Amino acid sequence: MFDGVKKRINAFQKEATTLLKRELDEKNLEKMLWDFEIGLIESDVALPVAEEIVQSVKAKLLDTKRKKAEEILENSIRDTLEKVLSVRYFDFDEYIKNTKKPIKILFVGVNGVGKTTTIAKMAQHLQKNGHSVIIAAGDTHRAGASEQIGIHAKRLGVKLIEHQIGADPTAVIYDGVQYATARNKEVLLADTAGRLHTKVGLMDQLKKIHRVTRPDLVIFVDEAIAGNDAVVRAKMFNDTIDINGSILTKADVDVKGGAAISIAYATGSPILFLGTGQEYDDLVKFQPEWLFDRLFED
Ligand SMILES: Nc1nc2c(ncn2[C@@H]2O[C@H](COP(=O)(O)OP(=O)(O)O)[C@@H](O)[C@H]2O)c(=O)[nH]1
Ligand SMILES: [Mg+2]
Incomplete structure (x- = not known):
């Protein structure tokens, strides 16, 4: 990369x-x-x-x-x-350790970029660090979305909060918040349907989710290989609901790399992780030094 x-x-x-x-x-x-x-x-x-x-x-x-x-x-x-x-940079693991629980994390982005897969990876990462996790199946839009995340949740031994297809995603995620609070779960990972940043109705829905469920972190997910398209999307999502950080997936596929720099610039928030494959372990913490080492190595 x-x-x-x-x-x-x-x-x-x-x-x-x-x-x-x-x-x-x-x-x-x-x-x-x-x-x-x-x-x-x-x-x-x-x-x-x-x-x-x-x-x-x-x-x-x-x-x-x-x-x-x-x-x-x-x-x-x-x-x-x-x-x-390093604009608004924070160490994700330290943040999780030190923030009042339950911590609610909302994942947003367009369709097919790897949000659901990233949530599964993140669930495993958090569990390995000793945190209890639940997932809210906020993608009630796409047929098969609940099943897909359900398979991950089962494999990872994570409780899944879900409603039927077509349900209001705000209600699902709100249920997740209630559950996490009642059962002392430390981190809630909320999936959302992929939405085009240009669809006003769907972006308004995102605003509603944000207003009602009050996430601690909003994480924008996009593909490293999307280049400038990802930058434009990041900016529009950030204009809709303030993004706290981004995860770039598919960094295992050959990419030019400038997107990481541009997305951080466009959103004024850090790149937190890179997705480097389809397995749960394929999530690496992004650190600026890591990028510099690659850019300036002989
Ligand atoms: N190579 C590679 N594929 C990924 C990565 N993350 C996700 N994918 C694949 O991208 C596709 C879409 O992922 P999904 O999580 O369903 O995207 P969503 O629509 O944003 O929820 C799936 O086939 C994933 O296995 C990654 O870091 N590397
Ligand atoms: Mg999905």
Whole structure:
């Protein structure tokens, strides 16, 4: 993942370094070195020795200049990305540990991006960290949605709150909140139907869910491979209900990587996890350093 961005940075670094190097040797260095060499010869240093000294100084200077240019470029790119990626950054696991229970997490996004799968992965992740979890089947829209999440819930040993197809998703999720409160469950994961960010009615429904169930976190899920489409969607979901963080799925598929940076920028909130496959274990915490290591590794 992130090969596209990395390639661009590398190419730019190379080009910029060449430019800076050229400026140094053409305008200043040659003349400086020439004067130096003449000075040495005039001081009775043998010509081959003077030449060797000058050549080695030249090589060292160019090398230092190159390294410095690379360092400056890397640092400034890194600083900017760090600023973008750490806006409202929080450590998810610490947040779960330290926040008043039950914690209600609402997952939103368009259809087929991996919301339901991500909820299953998240349920396992939280259980492994010792938290009790329940799931609310808030996708009452799509036939088979309840069955799909039901299979996950059963496999994971997690209680599922569900209503019949066509039911009001707000009611299902609200039931989930009541259940979690009554039974001291620590985290409620609320699924929602995939909705197009352009469908006003469905976005209004999301507002209603938000108003009534008052989630602690709203997590936007989209595919890393969706590129700029995902960025546009993230922005529209964020305009509808404030997003606290995003999860990018399908990062196991070859992607250019810029979407992670752009979504964080567009929503002003952090990327929390990456989905890296279809298994429950395929969820990795996203950390800015992790991205930098990939972008700037040699
Ligand atoms: N390769 C890959 N596939 C994923 C990932 N997350 C989800 N999927 C697949 O994407 C498809 C849609 O997932 P689903 O959870 O039903 O999406 P939803 O409509 O947003 O709930 C399924 O086939 C999932 O197995 C991921 O991180 N990597
Ligand atoms: Mg789903």
